[in-house]
Amino acid sequence: MIFLTRKAEFSSAHYYWNDSWSPEENLRVFGKCANRNGHGHNYILEVTVSGSVDPTSGFVVDLKELKDILEREVVSVYDHRHLNLEVPEFKSTVPTTENIAIAIWQRLDNKIPHAKLHRVRVYEMPDLFADYYGER
Amino acid sequence: MKAYLSRRYHFSASHRLHSEAYDAARNSAVFGKCNNPHGHGHNYAVQVTLSGQVDPATGMVCDLGELDAFAQTNLLDRLDHTNLNTLDCFANKVSTTENLSMEIYRIFKGFTAAHLERVRVEETSNNSFDYAGEETSAPGLI
Numbered sequence: 001m002i003f004l005t006r007k008a009e010f011s012s013a014h015y016y017w018n019d020s021w022s023p024e025e026n027l028r029v030f031g032k033c034a035n036r037n038g039h040g041h042n043y044i045l046e047v048t049v050s051g052s053v054d055p056t057s058g059f060v061v062d063l064k065e066l067k068d069i070l071e072r073e074v075v076s077v078y079d080h081r082h083l084n085l086e087v088p089e090f091k092s093t094v095p096t097t098e099n100i101a102i103a104i105w106q107r108l109d110n111k112i113p114h115a116k117l118h119r120v121r122v123y124e125m126p127d128l129f130a131d132y133y134g135e136r
Numbered sequence: 137m138k139a140y141l142s143r144r145y146h147f148s149a150s151h152r153l154h155s156e157a158y159d160a161a162r163n164s165a166v167f168g169k170c171n172n173p174h175g176h177g178h179n180y181a182v183q184v185t186l187s188g189q190v191d192p193a194t195g196m197v198c199d200l201g202e203l204d205a206f207a208q209t210n211l212l213d214r215l216d217h218t219n220l221n222t223l224d225c226f227a228n229k230v231s232t233t234e235n236l237s238m239e240i241y242r243i244f245k246g247f248t249a250a251h252l253e254r255v256r257v258e259e260t261s262n263n264s265f266d267y268a269g270e271e272t273s274a275p276g277l278i
Contacts, residue, residue, distance in 0.1 A: 016194075016195070018193055018194070020193075021193075029194060029199075030194075031201060093192075093195055094194060094195030094196075095195070096190075096194070096195035096196050097141070098139040098141060098190045098195060098196060098197055099190065099195040101139060102137055102139060102190065126144070127143060127144040127145075128141075128142070128143055128144070128200070129141075129142050130139055130140065130141050130142070130197075131139065131140035131141075131142070131185075132137070132139050132140070133138075133140075135137065135138040135139075136137060136138065
């Protein structure tokens with residue numbers, strides 16, 4: 001079993017807001033992240049897949065194919081977009097780093113041929129990142 | 137859904153590797169230049185990994201502001217710009233990064249808003265140490 005990790009980057013705007021709370025409660029819980037004009041980050045995505053090495057190709061997965069899947073399923077949807085306003089899954093969930101990792105997992109699950117999705121890691125900043133392993 | 141949140145903190149401190157159980161020659165042989173009596177220092181990086189269910193209301197494992205405030209009070213205010221050997225926790229222990237990792241793990245066990253999975257301490261960009269508690273044989277999830 002080999003673990004293979006591919007990175008991708010996207011730059012997006014977002015804000016933290018829970019519609020069922022008052023503006024005061026949103027500001028109290030989310031602080032400056034609740035600014036409705038939004039703010040943004042350069043996100044770094046690391047996708048780790050696991051699988052066996054194909055004896056003929058020496059690959060776990062075709063890296064070009066994996067790159068294209070990440071581009072199609074995630075980067076083209078998130079990059080230079082406002083996550084709250086333009087990405088469907090964040091109409092109803094707060095686009096925290098944790099929820100972005102979960103959403104990317106759901107976008108990629110069962111989409112990668114010959115390999116098993118093992119981990120989605122999303123860096124919001126070099127000093128803050130979230131991991132999701134598909135656990136309920 | 138269970139997610140893992142990792143946060144990194146940075147502090148600078150001096151130390152000296154020296155054991156009272158060894159004589160001078162043995163200290164020098166074991167610890168090399170790290171045994172210099174005047175000490176030396178590092179820019180340490182600490183990576184703390186916490187896990188928990190993502191709160192559907194906030195989208196968070198735990199409040200990052202609370203974690204940062206805890207780290208400021210219990211880690212950075214205590215260790216940053218200090219000589220580690222002068223701290224109580226190293227009164228009877230060599231201030232190696234192994235022992236430092238265990239001490240920092242003990243510190244973050246006091247943060248109860250999420251489950252502490254692992255502490256990684258990077259002494260330089262070329263060496264790092266992970267501690268996930270005694271009951272964990274593996275250094276954590278890949």
